[in-house]
Amino acid sequence: MQDLQYNIQQNNSTDIRFEALFNSASIGIIVVDAQGIIVMANDFANHQFLYQNNSMVGEVLEKLIPTRFHHKHVGDRNQYLNKPKARGMGIGMTLSALRKDGSEFPVEISLGHFNTNGIQYAIAYIVDITRRQENEAQILKQQSEMELVNEEMKMLNANLEKTVQERTNELQKILNELENSKEELTKSLEKEKVVNDLKSRFVSMASHEFRTPLSTVLSSIALLAKYTTTDDQPKRDKHIERIKSSVKTLTDILNEFLSLGKIEEGKVEVKSELFNVNEFIDGLIYEMSVLLKPGQEIKYDHKGNTEVYTDSSLLKHVLINLLSNAIKFSPNNAFIYIETKVDSDTTTFRITDQGMGIPSADQVHLFERFFRATNATNIQGTGLGLHIVGRYVEILNGIISYHSELEKGSTFTIVVPTKFKNDFD
Numbered sequence: 001m002q003d004l005q006y007n008i009q010q011n012n013s014t015d016i017r018f019e020a021l022f023n024s025a026s027i028g029i030i031v032v033d034a035q036g037i038i039v040m041a042n043d044f045a046n047h048q049f050l051y052q053n054n055s056m057v058g059e060v061l062e063k064l065i066p067t068r069f070h071h072k073h074v075g076d077r078n079q080y081l082n083k084p085k086a087r088g089m090g091i092g093m094t095l096s097a098l099r100k101d102g103s104e105f106p107v108e109i110s111l112g113h114f115n116t117n118g119i120q121y122a123i124a125y126i127v128d129i130t131r132r133q134e135n136e137a138q139i140l141k142q143q144s145e146m147e148l149v150n151e152e153m154k155m156l157n158a159n160l161e162k163t164v165q166e167r168t169n170e171l172q173k174i175l176n177e178l179e180n181s182k183e184e185l186t187k188s189l190e191k192e193k194v195v196n197d198l199k200s201r202f203v204s205m206a207s208h209e210f211r212t213p214l215s216t217v218l219s220s221i222a223l224l225a226k227y228t229t230t231d232d233q234p235k236r237d238k239h240i241e242r243i244k245s246s247v248k249t250l251t252d253i254l255n256e257f258l259s260l261g262k263i264e265e266g267k268v269e270v271k272s273e274l275f276n277v278n279e280f281i282d283g284l285i286y287e288m289s290v291l292l293k294p295g296q297e298i299k300y301d302h303k304g305n306t307e308v309y310t311d312s313s314l315l316k317h318v319l320i321n322l323l324s325n326a327i328k329f330s331p332n333n334a335f336i337y338i339e340t341k342v343d344s345d346t347t348t349f350r351i352t353d354q355g356m357g358i359p360s361a362d363q364v365h366l367f368e369r370f371f372r373a374t375n376a377t378n379i380q381g382t383g384l385g386l387h388i389v390g391r392y393v394e395i396l397n398g399i400i401s402y403h404s405e406l407e408k409g410s411t412f413t414i415v416v417p418t419k420f421k422n423d424f425d
Contacts, residue, residue: 028126033119034081036061036074048128050100066098081120084113094133097126105130259317263391270311270395277340277347278306284316285338288323295333298323304342310416314392319349321385322412326353330409347418352411358404366402 022029028045032038041056049056049064061077062070087110097107105128112123262268285298292298326336330353339350358366362373367390393400398416 028124028128030056030061030064030124030126032061032077032122032124034121036077039121045126048099048126049097064098066096066104069096077122080111081113081122084111084120084122086113087111094129097128106133259388263388263395268314268392268395271313272309272311274307274309275312276306277308277342278302280312280316281319281338281340284319284323288320288327291324291327293327293330293332293334296327296330296336298336298338300338300340302340302342305418306342308342308347308416308418310347310396314396315349315416318389318392318414319351321389322351325385326351326355326410329353329355331355342418345418346415349414349416350411352409354409357406357408357410358402359406363402363404367400 022040023043025042025044028048029040029042030038030045031040038056038059038061041051041054046052046054046056056064062073065073095107095109096104098104108127108129110125112125114121114123281300281302285300288298323336323338330336334354336354337350337352339348339352341348341350358373366373367386369384369387390400393414393416396416398414400412400414402410402412404410
């Protein structure tokens, strides 16, 4: 130990810098000699192991290790000092350390070594990972709870679909019977009343069948509250609301990750088909209308031929994503415009909104994975949507371009190759 300290203290400047670095470190640092005796320990290490006034120095290293590991550690320590090599943090080894009071705590350790005056030393950098393990355990617990909720919802959805199908079949049977006796029903007000009554009963029945499983879902989610104390009631209520609103978000995120995974694995296949672009866009507008904010309206204009040949499924995913963004980032009472144009070589799709726009500094990163514009951090999203859009357009042999100004809105333009029906005759 004296030789080591002498080498470190050969000049006062080196000593001051060494002391500042050694004792100001925010992890434990211990130096041992070839016999496993602790020759130096920084202040953080003494605090970690509950030793006062640097009283750790002079102790054998195994005193910091639980007794059950001593027999193995002595051999490992001697083997390391005979053939030392650097070992970094994060190699998947979680070890146990022993404080002076006999309590244990989990640690990660990286090792280094040096030789001075022919004496071999080992230096250990020690990090207490107790808090990290607690956080990881909590995350795993929450993930497990969410998986149970998702499984319950899947079962409820399956039961709901089955019930709705059964009730739909019953209604269809009733409607068929009523259709067969249409002439008689039109002559009788009483029979018309029966028809209306049957419709009302079906609506009431369907409403009940929807409400029951939804109530069960809410009850299942409420069971998560049992993991908190009574004093935490406000927090418990807050987290329950978050879980309920997050279920849909998690589903959307999962779908985006699945899409991204298929793209990255090269499993996305183009399945082109001939379809009417007007009917295709009208269907999208109808589907997206449920997401419109108060006063928002989608306007559509088309020019040129109406039939194109491409993968309508991939194209639908692209346009739904762009329309969703236009709706989400536009204010109430705003217009969203869809334009399509089919000519001899290309088919163009253009979506324009009156939303918040994209900062010019962010636009260069727009199609990168997980990127979100700086003015959209308070709006829900994963940052994957436009990346997937760009990849899908690429798979369709198309190109995508955009123009955006802050507070004036954005325009996205997609151009894909055009093929007509006579191209396949």
